[in-house]
Amino acid sequence: xxxTLWVGTRKGAFALRPDARRRQWRLAGPxxxxxxxxxxxxxxxxxxxxxxxxxxxxxxxTVYRSTDRGRSWREAAQPPQFRRAAEGETALAVQRVFxxxxxxxxxxxxxxxxxxxxxxxxxxxxxxxxxxVAGFNDxxxxxxxxxxxxxxxxxxxxxxxxxxxxxxxxxxxxxxxxFESLDGGQEWAPLNEGCAADFLPDPNAAFGHxxxxxxxxxxxPDRLYQQNHCGIYRLDRPARRWARIGTAMPKKIGDIxxxxxxxxxxxxxxxxxxxxxxxxxxxxSIAGRPAVYRTQDGGRSWRRLDRGxxxxxxxxxxxxxxxxxxxxxxxxxYFGTTGGEVWAGAxxxxxxxxxxQHLPEIYSVTYAV
Amino acid sequence: xxxxxxxxxxxxxxxxxxxxYTGGAAKVAxxxxxxxxxxADLDRRFPGIRFRMIDEQDAIRxxxxxxxxxxxxxxxxxAVGARETVHVICAxxxx
Numbered sequence: 184x185x186x187t188l189w190v191g192t193r194k195g196a197f198a199l200r201p202d203a204r205r206r207q208w209r210l211a212g213p214x215x216x217x218x219x220x221x222x223x224x225x226x227x228x229x230x231x232x233x234x235x236x237x238x239x240x241x242x243x244x245t246v247y248r249s250t251d252r253g254r255s256w257r258e259a260a261q262p263p264q265f266r267r268a269a270e271g272e273t274a275l276a277v278q279r280v281f282x283x284x285x286x287x288x289x290x291x292x293x294x295x296x297x298x299x300x301x302x303x304x305x306x307x308x309x310x311x312x313x314x315x316v317a318g319f320n321d322x323x324x325x326x327x328x329x330x331x332x333x334x335x336x337x338x339x340x341x342x343x344x345x346x347x348x349x350x351x352x353x354x355x356x357x358x359x360x361x362f363e364s365l366d367g368g369q370e371w372a373p374l375n376e377g378c379a380a381d382f383l384p385d386p387n388a389a390f391g392h393x394x395x396x397x398x399x400x401x402x403x404p405d406r407l408y409q410q411n412h413c414g415i416y417r418l419d420r421p422a423r424r425w426a427r428i429g430t431a432m433p434k435k436i437g438d439i440x441x442x443x444x445x446x447x448x449x450x451x452x453x454x455x456x457x458x459x460x461x462x463x464x465x466x467x468s469i470a471g472r473p474a475v476y477r478t479q480d481g482g483r484s485w486r487r488l489d490r491g492x493x494x495x496x497x498x499x500x501x502x503x504x505x506x507x508x509x510x511x512x513x514x515x516x517y518f519g520t521t522g523g524e525v526w527a528g529a530x531x532x533x534x535x536x537x538x539x540q541h542l543p544e545i546y547s548v549t550y551a552v
Numbered sequence: 553x554x555x556x557x558x559x560x561x562x563x564x565x566x567x568x569x570x571x572x573y574t575g576g577a578a579k580v581a582x583x584x585x586x587x588x589x590x591x592a593d594l595d596r597r598f599p600g601i602r603f604r605m606i607d608e609q610d611a612i613r614x615x616x617x618x619x620x621x622x623x624x625x626x627x628x629x630x631a632v633g634a635r636e637t638v639h640v641i642c643a644x645x646x647x
Binding site: 239260262265266277 | 567569570599600603604605606607608609611613615616642643644646
């Protein structure tokens, strides 16, 4: 089987597969029609394996696992759940499994999950049984770090595992900030210096920021990019201060958005999808004119990529998990909208075409091969 | 019914969103003197079904309602009599 775009929606899971010339994409599904699918992620260590984060409007959150590239799925025996609250403690209950990340290449059965409310969970058996990462979930600062959430709830997302070191982890919390662990999740520290938090009374707060999406370059793991509620940032470790690279975006466009994705090989290249963050935060395409912006110099400059996208009267919203690249030399870029469209941008987004429409509200678009 | 009733068995009526766990059955048997015991037995017979209804702090999920006969139940310690019927209701509104 070749390439697949997995599309997680508010009403089920879909798959898109291209023909040899990538002109036509065949839609398969829905699977789990009516289920809320937040994330579908392939295991790069075992490509037949996929995990899916799901719930329904009535039922509690869970994880499904496929060992045959998504043909069939089986529910986890023990989905992510917080430990039982002691007398007098605030009782936390997982409302959504929001994010899935495969563990380090050396830990073949390890997976991480991020939830709402903000919780971090680990599976050591390929996603069958999940345990809380106590170092974060029981951290004495957790309640302050994750003090409030988005209108759709607080989310722990963008779980990153350093490809050089399985104990080096990053997570992001909306709202709360970016946090880093150097010891496999036992201890955590905020990593938000340099990030704006215009909504906070203290502009230099150590946490309380709203990272929308955090990515680490797989071949240059010291390079991090972040699309934040307040701008686009870059961080080159071991430095601790984020640089706002969104200031190089056109002033009329600004640097607000949900997703950010990196080129699979070139750490200088990244794509964002700006949205309207003015007044009441419409979170739609700016002026009804959708565009992707690409940097090829680490954020020093950005180029608008809108050929083939609607030229006007198109108010698209693209959520943080709903943009990805493939792994071609000149990667295709893909995004899904809350209006149920998936767009493909060939050759790094130089030319866009609509590959499917009329799907339910899209939460995630992920690439599998 | 796809499970054999015993002397302590009650009947559990399963709402359609949960029937993927019961092989499509709308009515199943479960043992237990309290709702907690009935749900534990139900989960033994149909693994995973309880967590979709009851969270990890033993709270009934917001869009689930449980009745014993016609009594709405808020606590899992509620007694369930033999031959009584537990109703699992899924209440959802909006799109």
